[in-house]
Amino acid sequence: MHGAGAGSQEVQMAARILLIDTKPSRSHHLEEALSAAGFQVLATVDEQDDLYARMTELAPDAVIVDADLPSRDTLEHLAQLGRRFPKPIVMLSEDEDAETSLEAARAGVSAYVVDTLAPATVRSLVNVAISHFQAHSQLRTEISRIQQSLEQRKAIDRAKCLLMERQGIGEEAAYGRLRKMAMDRRLSLYELACELLE
Amino acid sequence: MATEQANPDANGPLETRELRLGIIPLTDCAPLVVARELGFFAEQGLDVTLSREASWANIRDKVQLGALDGAQMLGPMPLAGSLGVAGPRKPMVTAFNLSLNGNAITVSRRLHERMCRRDPRAMAQRPVTAEALRQIIETDRLAGAPPLTFAMVFPVSNHNYQLRYWLASAGIDPDRDVRIIVIPPQFVASNLECGRIDGFCVGEPWNSYAVSRGIGCSLITSYEIWNNGPEKVFAVTEEWAARHPATHRAVLLALLRACRWLDEPDNRRTAARLLARPEYVGVPESVLTPTLVGRFRDGLDNTVRYLPDFMVFSRYGANFPWRSHGLWFGLQMMRWGQIGDYSELEGAVQRTYRPDIYRDAAEAAGLSVPEKDWKTEGLHAQEWLLKAARYPIRMATDRFFDGRAYDPADPHRYLGGFRIGRRPRRAGG
Numbered sequence: 001m002h003g004a005g006a007g008s009q010e011v012q013m014a015a016r017i018l019l020i021d022t023k024p025s026r027s028h029h030l031e032e033a034l035s036a037a038g039f040q041v042l043a044t045v046d047e048q049d050d051l052y053a054r055m056t057e058l059a060p061d062a063v064i065v066d067a068d069l070p071s072r073d074t075l076e077h078l079a080q081l082g083r084r085f086p087k088p089i090v091m092l093s094e095d096e097d098a099e100t101s102l103e104a105a106r107a108g109v110s111a112y113v114v115d116t117l118a119p120a121t122v123r124s125l126v127n128v129a130i131s132h133f134q135a136h137s138q139l140r141t142e143i144s145r146i147q148q149s150l151e152q153r154k155a156i157d158r159a160k161c162l163l164m165e166r167q168g169i170g171e172e173a174a175y176g177r178l179r180k181m182a183m184d185r186r187l188s189l190y191e192l193a194c195e196l197l198e
Numbered sequence: 199m200a201t202e203q204a205n206p207d208a209n210g211p212l213e214t215r216e217l218r219l220g221i222i223p224l225t226d227c228a229p230l231v232v233a234r235e236l237g238f239f240a241e242q243g244l245d246v247t248l249s250r251e252a253s254w255a256n257i258r259d260k261v262q263l264g265a266l267d268g269a270q271m272l273g274p275m276p277l278a279g280s281l282g283v284a285g286p287r288k289p290m291v292t293a294f295n296l297s298l299n300g301n302a303i304t305v306s307r308r309l310h311e312r313m314c315r316r317d318p319r320a321m322a323q324r325p326v327t328a329e330a331l332r333q334i335i336e337t338d339r340l341a342g343a344p345p346l347t348f349a350m351v352f353p354v355s356n357h358n359y360q361l362r363y364w365l366a367s368a369g370i371d372p373d374r375d376v377r378i379i380v381i382p383p384q385f386v387a388s389n390l391e392c393g394r395i396d397g398f399c400v401g402e403p404w405n406s407y408a409v410s411r412g413i414g415c416s417l418i419t420s421y422e423i424w425n426n427g428p429e430k431v432f433a434v435t436e437e438w439a440a441r442h443p444a445t446h447r448a449v450l451l452a453l454l455r456a457c458r459w460l461d462e463p464d465n466r467r468t469a470a471r472l473l474a475r476p477e478y479v480g481v482p483e484s485v486l487t488p489t490l491v492g493r494f495r496d497g498l499d500n501t502v503r504y505l506p507d508f509m510v511f512s513r514y515g516a517n518f519p520w521r522s523h524g525l526w527f528g529l530q531m532m533r534w535g536q537i538g539d540y541s542e543l544e545g546a547v548q549r550t551y552r553p554d555i556y557r558d559a560a561e562a563a564g565l566s567v568p569e570k571d572w573k574t575e576g577l578h579a580q581e582w583l584l585k586a587a588r589y590p591i592r593m594a595t596d597r598f599f600d601g602r603a604y605d606p607a608d609p610h611r612y613l614g615g616f617r618i619g620r621r622p623r624r625a626g627g
Contacts, residue, residue: 070382077380
């Protein structure tokens with residue numbers, strides 16, 4: 001197998017990756033993307049796993065960890081225990097990589113790599129992880145936005161029914177009244193609906 | 199090299215009003231939470247967002263990369279950054295100590311019972327020594343049993359150094375006789391319960407939590423290991439400090455107020471209520487309150503100990519960034535092989551610890567400040583008055599539990615006095 005993104009023509013072993021993540025929907029897709037990019041994903045482990053045992057047993061070339069997990073501090077300690085354990089990627093960063101480090105920190109990705117891994121391979125690995133973490137959080141934002149707008153529509157519908165019932169008017173008239181009241185009071189339809197329903 | 203005179207630009211307008219400061223969900227993030235919630239930051243014209251971070255590594259990286267303006271840090275972290283120990287090398291600055299004391303060493307009930315059976319006389323002593331533990335380790339070794347495992351929170355932390363200090367004082371070599379690992383504090387109780395570890399050294403509320411759940415017994419507090427030793431600090435990068443002298447001073451003024459507010463006994467319960475909120479520590483008020491009001495249930499018996507100085511935020515000149523404290527951390531790094539020699543240490547301490555910036559802020563607040571940057575530790579068994587100050591400052595006991603004295607003027611003699619530890623190379627050698 002060719003070194004992922006290394007631009008090297010030499011045949012070499014695929015870099016062996018360990019993922020630490022507690023969100024299966026994200027880690028599943030990341031595993032696929034990493035494999036497609038030529039990496040070998042050894043396992044995805046939970047933060048409650050015994051990382052000392054897993055790291056010794058699997059001896060990964062790199063670890064991708066959700067930076068929102070406290071277990072990063074365990075990886076920091078492992079990095080101190082010898083060359084065979086991956087080191088935090090910021091430690092390798094020169095000026096050109098500082099931007100990547102910052103982007104990774106913002107995306108919530110943290111990476112640990114052994115120093116024998118080619119810099120280009122490291123960059124390709126981190127870029128795949130960053131784009132997946134970003135895509136996942138965008139998806140989450142989108143889903144929560146859709147959920148929110150569904151909830152708002154439900155509330156407005158219920159407020160409309162309440163007006164129809166109380167004032168014995170039709171659906172269109174009720175909706176018209178809601179809109180006028182909201183405009184007069186400079187509230188959104190949803191805010192007014194919530195008030196009426198209280 | 200940093201200048202000794204505080205930057206006169208500190209008197210100018212704020213360089214920025216909006217700040218992002220990092221905290222870790224622990225009881226001693228209180229000064230930052232209080233400064234935000236009680237409006238002490240706002241009073242200084244600052245709009246501060248507190249960013250709750252999951253790990254010390256995140257705190258370090260985000261401050262170094264500029265994603266955070268500053269943060270609550272473990273005492274040894276800024277010096278480690280300046281030296282490039284256990285992380286990237288980036289000159290850091292601390293001009294404010296946030297708290298004294300607050301940690302403890304807790305072991306599983308099973309290990310505590312073994313210790314009591316093994317040496318009841320040693321276990322009756324207070325504070326509890328590691329003597330019974332040493333005997334157990336000896337027996338286990340002869341029987342070919344695997345070594346006991348202890349957890350702490352980060353390679354450069356008080357927790358690491360306090361655990362090692364206590365073990366080594368009984369003749370246990372922490373690198374040879376036990377296994378020391380890092381487990382985030384919120385997970386230590388469950389790891390102790392399932393037997394993955396035998397003990398740990400962490401901060402609050404996690405000792406109280408383990409004891410209240412009947413999982414562990416706290417053998418000794420960090421207060422007892424070193425009376426009123428420094429714990430957390432507020433730190434920024436040297437670059438940030440140079441670019442934001444007025445903002446830095448404003449942050450310090452807000453933190454000074456917050457710390458003084460926290461040391462009014464009546465306010466500690468309010469602090470517990472604030473810290474309990476999910477965006478801060480996120481554990482029940484009932485777990486946070488006892489140690490904040492100086493009540494510590496150690497689980498050794500059924501009593502609650504009254505330790506009014508279990509956690510100190512302001513009194514005894516607590517906020518002053520003593521260079522001698524920085525050097526003490528550096529000497530622990532030497533003792534345990536994190537740095538090879540002394541050559542860079544004193545310079546790094548001078549550059550990282552900035553009492554000049556503290557003095558400038560504290561004097562603006564009308565507070566008395568120490569005249570010297572260094573002090574000897576371990577000589578005061580009672581409260582004392584620090585007279586080398588604008589007006590005398592009430593200071594506390596500063597004993598180490600093994601009775602040693604630490605004179606920062608003679609660091610080699612101090613380090614040489616410990617039987618266990620890596621033999622450091624002498625400066626230039």
